[in-house]
Amino acid sequence: MISPYDISMPVPKAELHLHIEGTLEPELAFALAARNGVELPYADTDALREAYRFQDLQSFLNLYYELMAVLRTERDFEDLADAYLARAAAQGVRHVEIFFDPQAHIARGVGMDTVVEGLWRALGRSRETHGVSTRLIMCFLRDESAGSALATLDAAKPYLDRITGVGLDSAEVGHPPAKFREVYEAAAALGLRRVAHAGEEGPPEYITEALDVLGVERIDHGLRCVEDPALVERLVRERVPLTLCPLSNVRLRTVDVLAGHPLPAMLDAGLMCTVNSDDPAYFGGYAGDNFDAVRDVLGLGAERLRELARNSFLASFLEDEEELRARYLSEVEAYDFG
Numbered sequence: 155m156i157s158p159y160d161i162s163m164p165v166p167k168a169e170l171h172l173h174i175e176g177t178l179e180p181e182l183a184f185a186l187a188a189r190n191g192v193e194l195p196y197a198d199t200d201a202l203r204e205a206y207r208f209q210d211l212q213s214f215l216n217l218y219y220e221l222m223a224v225l226r227t228e229r230d231f232e233d234l235a236d237a238y239l240a241r242a243a244a245q246g247v248r249h250v251e252i253f254f255d256p257q258a259h260i261a262r263g264v265g266m267d268t269v270v271e272g273l274w275r276a277l278g279r280s281r282e283t284h285g286v287s288t289r290l291i292m293c294f295l296r297d298e299s300a301g302s303a304l305a306t307l308d309a310a311k312p313y314l315d316r317i318t319g320v321g322l323d324s325a326e327v328g329h330p331p332a333k334f335r336e337v338y339e340a341a342a343a344l345g346l347r348r349v350a351h352a353g354e355e356g357p358p359e360y361i362t363e364a365l366d367v368l369g370v371e372r373i374d375h376g377l378r379c380v381e382d383p384a385l386v387e388r389l390v391r392e393r394v395p396l397t398l399c400p401l402s403n404v405r406l407r408t409v410d411v412l413a414g415h416p417l418p419a420m421l422d423a424g425l426m427c428t429v430n431s432d433d434p435a436y437f438g439g440y441a442g443d444n445f446d447a448v449r450d451v452l453g454l455g456a457e458r459l460r461e462l463a464r465n466s467f468l469a470s471f472l473e474d475e476e477e478l479r480a481r482y483l484s485e486v487e488a489y490d491f492g
């Protein structure tokens with residue numbers, strides 16, 4: 155049988171918005187549950203997939219956090235990352251900057267050491283096994299306290315050789331970026347790169363605040379910038395990369411239908427957009443599937459798709475491997491969309 159994942163667009167690309175916990179496919183969730191003696195409140199994988207009818211970000215997050223119960227050992231995190239990297243590689247992903255949510259694991263008694271060591275078992279050999287280079291970005295849960303974020307940064311200190319940056323995710327509305335000013339200042343002082351989710355469900359002001367108060371270098375989602383022309387102008391002028399996730403926006407009802415997604419208008423406005431999968435196991439597709447969707451439904455042509463792929467490498471945290479970035483960029487220019 156041909157898997158749909160084998161035929162998605164293989165243009166070389168970097169994935170810059172990917173939650174590793176959001177790559178947990180129902181089949182792997184049940185396998186890990188069995189291995190760890192964890193009981194899942196779903197009869198089988200079909201029943202679990204039935205639960206994937208989200209009303210909004212919060213209804214998704216409830217299931218996302220619930221299913222993490224099956225992730226307990228280093229090997230679980232290794233298997234999760236290996237499965238993702240294999241699927242991503244099959245869809246043309248050459249480089250990925252992976253988000254993880256340590257607080258969600260530490261709260262369940264699974265330590266930072268287990269999570270980072272486990273993920274690293276897969277990431278450390280990914281260029282050889284999958285042909286994919288990787289970075290790790292540790293996210294703070296914005297619906298937890300600023301003090302908890304500071305404690306999490308402290309717990310990460312033994313692993314800073316493997317962690318490239320920090321991010322901010324989870325329930326956005328009511329948790330503005332400024333709440334995390336102190337921890338972002340501390341992260342910057344440690345030499346960590348900074349990104350944050352902003353303007354997914356939250357207002358355009360959160361995008362401005364993430365830039366001005368947290369000093370972020372990319373905005374994750376940033377979709378709602380389109381409501382503020384002055385902000386769009388600034389993002390264009392400063393070439394701030396936006397990590398858009400079209401299939402996620404449809405599943406979480408941030409946009410009504412994919413055909414109404416503002417991506418084409420955002421590209422026309424000169425915004426530095428990238429296309430990513432967010433939580434592919436939950437939202438119906440990996441990076442190549444998202445590229446396919448914007449080609450098929452939004453009618454983006456070859457040069458727009460090439461621009462998206464080029465932007466993904468330009469916006470990558472590859473400053474310590476510029477030759478690798480140059481190689482990836484030349485692959486993008488040489489790609490034949492057919």
Ligand code: ES4
Nearest residue numbers: 173323324325351432433
């Ligand atoms: C997330 Cl789509 C999304 N938004 C905010 N936080 C998240 N964590 C995992 N997926």
Ligand code: ZN
Nearest residue numbers: 171323351432
């Ligand atoms: Zn996200």
